[in-house]
Amino acid sequence: MSFSPEKIIKNYPLKELTSFKIGGNAELYYMASTVSELSEAYSYAFSKGIPVFVLGGGTNLVVSDKGLEGLVLHNKTKDVCELDSEKQRIRLSTGFEFGELVEFALDNSFAGAESFAGIPGSIGGAICGNAGAYGQSISDIFLEAEIITPTGERRIEEKAFFEFSYRNSILKREPYVVLTALFQFSSGDLSVLKQRTAEIIETRKSKHPNKDVGCAGSYFKNLPPQEGMNRRRAAGELLDKLGVKSMTYGGASVFQNHANFIINSGQATAADVKKLASLIKDKVYKETGIRLEEEVKYVGKFEE
Ligand SMILES: Cc1cc2nc3c(=O)[nH]c(=O)nc-3n(C[C@H](O)[C@H](O)[C@H](O)COP(=O)(O)OP(=O)(O)OC[C@H]3O[C@@H](n4cnc5c(N)ncnc54)[C@H](O)[C@@H]3O)c2cc1C
Structure with a gap:
């Protein structure tokens, strides 16, 4: 078309x-x-x-x-889907869902995408925010992508170009659009891959709101690792300790099973959500000196 x-x-x-x-x-x-x-x-x-x-x-x-x-x-582009069984690679247009990439990998007994099971959204969005879970990010399986620049130039760029870091890439700073992306997997045992994927989906179900509850996943980024540690500290644990689960503003509230999820309890406006986030940030800063950063992106105009 x-x-x-x-x-x-x-x-x-x-x-x-x-x-x-x-x-x-x-x-x-x-x-x-x-x-x-x-x-x-x-x-x-x-x-x-x-x-x-x-x-x-x-x-x-x-x-x-x-x-x-x-x-x-x-x-919503789903016209490019190329499988290279020998090299264990898949190229997809970026309108495919992240979950579809996980399924394609599983269908071919390719290992490397199991940790991403259950992350919603498109491949393009996942590359932009370097989405991931359980210590893995999409950049771990990313080889290259075709982008288009504002001047209409289409070109293939390798991984280094994207400057991936924790929930971040060049796409958050520069107006490029990713059109297709190529992913590299390794060989896996189908029954092991299936079991791991099913476990991850079950764990997510127990922690996250139902699909009909409005939210955007973890609202704030996890905290940088403490000295001598490798892993980031879960922002949700800190928020839980500080008692934010009781906080609400207008139609926005904190999810009772996960303190790093702000949910739309029915009639929330974007202004309610942003205000609740700012009240949470103020509380965290006052009580710990830590400045939380949003993982979600605000788009359009908001009152300051
Ligand atoms: C219940 C729930 C659970 C979640 N769990 C996780 C999790 O475990 N880990 C995680 O990392 N995230 C998680 N998220 C957040 C979200 O799913 C991811 O950030 C996802 O990758 C966003 O993709 P999207 O297509 O929805 O992007 P959108 O929200 O549509 O857009 C996000 C950004 O990406 C840009 N973008 C989109 N497509 C392209 C493109 N083709 N080229 C350039 N830029 C583009 C947009 O312009 C925007 O700036 C969760 C969200 C929910 C609701």
């Missing part, structure tokens, strides 16, 4: 496209289902001076109640 400006929709509601189920409308909205459509729509917007926001699964966002100016380019 090719891009056509006539298919751009005006004033499109974003609420249902985010896992928080919060947010206003996109001034302009376009859903791309092929890589060429995604890249053409992106280049078109830049050529017209229209700001672009690339939306994946919407699972790491707090979208402003006032919505977003410019074009929301919804990446």
Whole structure:
């Protein structure tokens, strides 16, 4: 399918496209289902001076109640899916879900993606935020990706270009869009891989809210490791100790099973969520001197 400006929709509601189920409308909205459509729509917007926001699964966002100016380019591209059984590699367009990558790996007895089972969102969003769990991140299996630059140049870039670090990559700083990505796995034993994946999904179910509860996963980043330690400290443990589970603001509250999850208890606005997050940050700073940083991204305009 090719891009056509006539298919751009005006004033499109974003609420249902985010896992928080919060947010206003996109001034302009376009859903791309092929890589060429995604890249053409992106280049078109830049050529017209229209700001672009690339939306994946919407699972790491707090979208402003006032919505977003410019074009929301919804990446639903699933037209590239190439398997290299010999080299144990998979190339996918970035509109595939992260969970689909986990399934493809499992279907081929490839090891390396089990820890990511149950992480929602798209491949593009996962690369942008270097998503991960249980000490592993998508960068551990990432080889290279095709990007498009604002000037419309499409090129393949290797892993070093993406400057991956904890929940971070160059994509959080520069306006590149990842079109396709290539992942490298190793060989695994199917029954072991299946068991590990099932265990991880069960653990996540016991800790996380049901799918119908609005949230964006862990709200704050984990804390840097203490001296002499390798692993980051879970922000949730600190928040639990400080008693934040009783905190609410408007329709936003802290999830009772996991102190690092802010949830939409029904009628929350984006402003409620941001205010509750700022009350939590103030409390943590006052009581410990630690400055928490958001893992979620605020998009659109918010009152200071
Ligand atoms: C219940 C729940 C559990 C979660 N658990 C985890 C977890 O265990 N580990 C973890 O890391 N995260 C977790 N998350 C957060 C979220 O799922 C991840 O951050 C996910 O990778 C975001 O992907 P997305 O497609 O939804 O991105 P979006 O929320 O749509 O976008 C996030 C950012 O990525 C950018 N982006 C999206 N696609 C592209 C692209 N193709 N090119 C360039 N930039 C792009 C967007 O512009 C935006 O800046 C969880 C969320 C929920 C709701």
